[in-house]
Amino acid sequence: MLYDAHCHLHELDVEELLELKGYVIAAVSDDLESSLRTLDIAEEHRNVVPCVGVHPWSVGEASMSHLRELEKLVERAKCIGEVGLDRRFVPETYSKQLEFFKFFVKLARDYDLPMNIHAPDAWRDVYDILVRYDVERAVIHWYTGPLDLLDEIAEKGYFISINPAAQVQEKHMRVAVQVKLSSMLVESDAPYKYRGLSLTPKLIPKLLSLIAEARRMSLSELTAIVERNFKRLFRSL
Numbered sequence: 001m002l003y004d005a006h007c008h009l010h011e012l013d014v015e016e017l018l019e020l021k022g023y024v025i026a027a028v029s030d031d032l033e034s035s036l037r038t039l040d041i042a043e044e045h046r047n048v049v050p051c052v053g054v055h056p057w058s059v060g061e062a063s064m065s066h067l068r069e070l071e072k073l074v075e076r077a078k079c080i081g082e083v084g085l086d087r088r089f090v091p092e093t094y095s096k097q098l099e100f101f102k103f104f105v106k107l108a109r110d111y112d113l114p115m116n117i118h119a120p121d122a123w124r125d126v127y128d129i130l131v132r133y134d135v136e137r138a139v140i141h142w143y144t145g146p147l148d149l150l151d152e153i154a155e156k157g158y159f160i161s162i163n164p165a166a167q168v169q170e171k172h173m174r175v176a177v178q179v180k181l182s183s184m185l186v187e188s189d190a191p192y193k194y195r196g197l198s199l200t201p202k203l204i205p206k207l208l209s210l211i212a213e214a215r216r217m218s219l220s221e222l223t224a225i226v227e228r229n230f231k232r233l234f235r236s237l
């Protein structure tokens with residue numbers, strides 16, 4: 001089995017879903033509607049860990065009643081995400097993002113769920129809130145933040161996930177080499193497109209080989225570590 005810590009499964013079509021039998025996938029949502037779709041997919045596919053939430057890019061058009069509706073879905077979910085803070089792409093909604101993120105942080109704590117987090121240029125802000133609110137389990141996805149924050153993230157038992165974009169994004173590859181193995185996961189963020197790469201879980205085997213080579217370790221050892229980390233974060237499969 002291969003473990004994808006962050007994938008927008010609700011955007012894939014049925015055939016693509018069926019092709020992913022060899023994967024265990026943490027499926028994130030973007031808003032209320034996609035959260036419902038994600039929960040439905042997870043009911044039919046045992047290899048899916050469903051996450052519900054409102055993506056920072058969707059916060060601008062969402063309302064507080066949206067959040068109350070989402071809260072009703074939490075009992076069916078195994079994770080909260082994709083949620084977070086984004087100062088890079090949508091800085092104009094930052095204060096509303098903060099309100100939403102704190103709501104989700106409390107939800108994660110109240111329901112004892114892990115968080116699947118988006119944090120471009122808000123890496124430290126997210127980390128500080130997780131610590132302040134005593135969140136126990138979280139992954140910060142596609143981490144390209146400061147390298148000196150990586151050890152603090154690991155010390156708290158949080159994770160970061162490495163995306164196949166590491167093939168072409170030098171900064172991300174540096175993260176893949178420096179992060180403590182105990183806090184590393186891998187992801188696809190499918191079906192996002194990045195600099196000519198159509199991201200899909202199927203790029204994960206190549207990504208794992210690339211990381212193993214860069215870290216001068218065996219592929220089987222790395223694969224086993226990623227699997228163990230995934231199970232620790234999501235307490236599943």
Ligand SMILES: [Zn+2]
Pocket residue numbers: 006008028082189
């Ligand atoms: Zn995403």
